[in-house]
């Protein structure tokens with residue numbers, strides 16, 4: 515990324531923060547949170563703390579960075595190194611990314627490309643470019659199908675929390691990450707002091723890890739066929755699913771059990787839930803790879819991840835694109851750009867190419 519592109523991106527982000535300061539959605543007790551950011555083209559700056567939202571906003575506007583982060587943890591001394599911060603608790607968090615959910619659409623939009631000759635091909639990525647031997651890197655795209663799958667898995671987490679953990683739906687905040695996924699923050703004091711191991715158990719539970727093998731479950735259901743939901747937790751989920759579908763189901767009981775699990779488990783990233791010192795993208799700030807905003811979602815049904823988080827302008831800008839696959843924003847198709855070319859794009863679309871280092875402003 516050259517200096518002109520860095521400066522242009524920074525000016526675009528600054529304009530958003532200038533207009534959209536009231537969109538930045540801070541958690542409570544700002545003074546106890548650790549903040550961090552990535553400047554365009556630079557390394558991460560962490561261990562920052564601010565006395566108030568106003569002070570944090572002033573710094574965000576001044577830096578207009580590529581990404582802004584805030585801890586889910588609260589600390590006595592948020593600006594000190596991790597071991598001296600004095601951890602006071604952290605909200606329970608779940609991260610769902612479309613990349614981690616197996617969907618057939620990936621074949622169409624995930625690929626590798628060569629940084630040198632711009633050759634590209636289907637994943638898995640070869641160790642080196644098959645054409646010129648240059649460096650081959652992975653590119654993960656997205657589409658309606660995998661964004662819908664991610665949304666579905668996020669709603670599954672909500673159901674686990676409400677039905678199996680007795681969490682009040684109103685204390686669960688759901689956010690679109692600004693790229694390919696969803697974050698869930700649980701503002702329920704019962705979870706705040708849990709250590710990483712206990713958080714990991716919750717994550718594994720919603721993932722459906724550690725259940726007995728499908729064969730074992732099927733044979734116990736065969737002995738006592740359920741007619742509806744029985745027991746609690748996963749038992750209730752599996753007996754409920756099997757009980758209502760068993761009569762008309764054409765396949766084996768084992769297959770039905772496998773369906774019961776795969777249709778209800780939520781493929782959260784456990785490593786995110788267990789990390790109690792992590793910083794997360796701050797809601798209302800722009801994603802460093804897409805220029806889309808991390809957005810709190812009030813109504814899941816009507817939220818449109820292709821449209822609603824696109825907040826940058828459609829002012830046209832000329833860019834030299836090195837390489838970029840086909841993509842879709844605001845329900846418009848762009849690309850593909852298999853070879854270097856100079857084109858004019860709306861700002862919001864140009865940003866998603868430039869932030870990935872695959873083009874420059876001209």
Ligand SMILES: [Zn+2]
Nearest residue numbers: 628631643646
């Ligand atoms: Zn090559």
Ligand SMILES: [Zn+2]
Nearest residue numbers: 619656657660
């Ligand atoms: Zn997809």
